[in-house]
Amino acid sequence: MRAVAKYGAVTSLGSLVLSALVVAPAGGATTASAASHGTAVAAARAAAAGIAFGRCAEAEMLPDSIQCGTVKVPLDYAEPAGRQIELTVSRGKATGKPAEYQGAFIYNPGGPGASSMYFPMAAALPEWKGIARAYDIVGYSPRGVGRSAPLSCIAPADFLKAPTPAPVQPSPSYKQERIAQAKAYAQGCARNAGQSLRHYTSLNNARDLEVLRAALGEQKLNFMGASYGTYFGALYATLFPSHVRRMVFDSVVNPATEQIWYRNNLDQSFAFESRWADFRAWVAKHDKTYHLGATPEAVARSYERVRARLAEKPAGGKVGPGELHAAFLAVGYYDGYWTRRADALSEYLKGNAKPLIDQAAPEAAEAREAENGQAVYTAVECNDAPWPTDWKVWDRDNSALARKAPFETWDNAWMNLPCAFWPAPRQQPLEVRTQRGALPPVLILAAQRDAATPYKGALELTRRLKGSVLITEEKAGTHGIGGGDNKCVNGYLEDYLLHGKTPVRRASCAPHPEPDPVSLDRRAASPRLPHAV
Template structure:
């Protein structure tokens, strides 16, 4: 289990990120028309001379073999501080505006992670699931961030090695188990350095934001129009900070707070999952088939904790070579917290686990880790660690630091706190020092930016959205009073109408608008 892995919904994000682009053949290329100018009080800064050749490159678009989609490859400097020191190739896909109506420009999308495939999200959901009027007037575009999926992906472990890693006990009971967990984190980090050492220092959010600006220019757009979910909100806010004069219509859904340290982010997210679990538990105990009791959320929490303790002592069979222990079971429960539509599946999985069958919780855990039936894993978790550990200094430097922090994590969540605290130790052993720091993002001079928060969001707690909207000089907060991770396209006509109006007309919703 990794913490600080904000992501979009289980059904949409985890289900689409594994799709592949294949069968590219020669086709025509087109840069498209420029976006209309957006209101901004600062002028775009000129492109540095050392980057002009990158900003002037030609994108050769090809048929991707997926209906209506084109693909291409964009070159970027591996190291923006040394543009002549080598290149990285980044995969891009788009689906052109369908009409009717005048084309507005390109709409870049990112589902979060970090480590989620934006191209998988585009092809599996956004380009077919976003409202028709938005798809009619925007070219829908995605770029897999550096180190992710098709863009020179970070690799760390083999499939069998990852199977072992995901089963390591993350609630150690003694020094021997602490040593084993620390050793697993070290082996993970060493594997990343061995397999992807060249790219590891260059997968930061800032570098990806710079890649996005280059793509904006190559698409022929004066301003970047963007919908980012979860971690994608941090990416979008970083873009606005770097390029306020080039910021167009930005929707930041399921917002992160860039001013928080790594330990604060992890502890807040722990509390967020506790809030989500309480909501699930309150729903569950009202049902006659609830495997966690039928009296109260507190009873449900006690019974779930008891199940975890039993699985820690004695894993149960799953019908596969992997048994279900506490770590995989916890991950399975966490996966279902991302989207309330997964709650029935979680109830069934917990009922089966009580009867000695761990297959249901294992399936949920596998969806979280993007494990294929073949035993291979997508690079989601590898890229997730690589970006997180580069963006901020580690939450903890030693196991002793974790031990000192345990009470605050367990206060945040009696059910998940201990595991989340120990999981936050992973960056302590990272082979590349962090290059980013926690700081407020104001993006002075940017066009209006819509920040969306869900009140019972597990992965990006609501107060993060409140904070980001307050930090951004042009931020407007849009609130969804409900469950699950992110809000756009999840069934609220109020949310969707507000965002669609902003994307199509440039008019943000009224300040502090609330939807349910």
């Protein structure tokens, strides 16, 4: 996910001008009441209809062991008898004995704009086998994603045009170019989606989850949301607390209403600077393998040399500074990328551009999915909340932030800038909060140095969902830790999902091991070595 946060990290936000925000139209309470009634109607209808699971469409590229189906939800919950859209759903049946069965377990990987149709395949992984014995493993494509009433804003071929620039200190003329692109993008979303554009929201994603629960025949929800999935999962917990059985929040979006979404994005950019420093420190520690510099500063200079060369001559005609940055942004999310990215940088400086091209060049075959994911991301975040509509606010805040955190700041700003010119009405975010006893215990997982969803978000959600329990992976920064490399975290996750057990308040796990540096030469000479992510 590209838009999540740590409260209060960027002091310049205190001067945000309220008059620069677009606010939701009057009549919000009436609309919310109608949507609440509409959700109950849609859920009852889905419970009666169920889901006719069968062979998956070829486009899903899933094995025969997984079944697929669809569930109908209202485009507009205020009009449950109006236009319906279909969400695609996948399921892998529980593998254990009947006495072990605990129902359906739904997963969302975040985004906004990501699908979990692949998720039933996780049942074969060692970390998930125990859970898969007890639960039907269920994935789905949220509204707008994949084949679920897909949303598009521009031609996919235009979305992945390369090479692209990525100036750390954009000039006034470059800023004007990006403003024009953001306006055109917002207009494209409106032109393609029409009146339906306003209905791609986090609140509707939470309502869709309630309808999916009912369609699966479940009286109560078993759900795990990662990244953005924690935000609409928290909305679900606020709207339907009595319908929750087991709920896991993994890598948590700060749900405070004032954070959604402009401030969360600034806080994320600030946090990425520290994670970028973690990567450079690791590379420096392994200078004998990568020869990129024995200090983090020296590694940074190596990276800048590559950026400068790519600006003059893109690698393979496709990898310029923009593609380089996008590839290396991944190291802030997952340290599983560290070895491959360091290899690619090292090899490029030795005259071998192929690894960098392989890892950074956009793939035409991925253009449609990538454009669709970006369209849904933009629509949901722009619709969810007020955004500054005055470019001077964006310029002031991001210019100030870029002086402290240059690595992601402007790239993140350009990604979200269509929200300044968004044509659909904005909502006021729902206050995420439950009273003690309203929810059963829920599990919150967070890595202490996560940049995509900074740790303060997990602390904030823990305060707001009374009775929730926080598990922290100390001194680690991988984004999404449940079912990953940390056996301690996985133990808490399995205890909770299989037995409903949680620590009394909170617990900590030592960090998972750092990646083992593997040079391309060593990898070629040792084919038994596992491939990095």
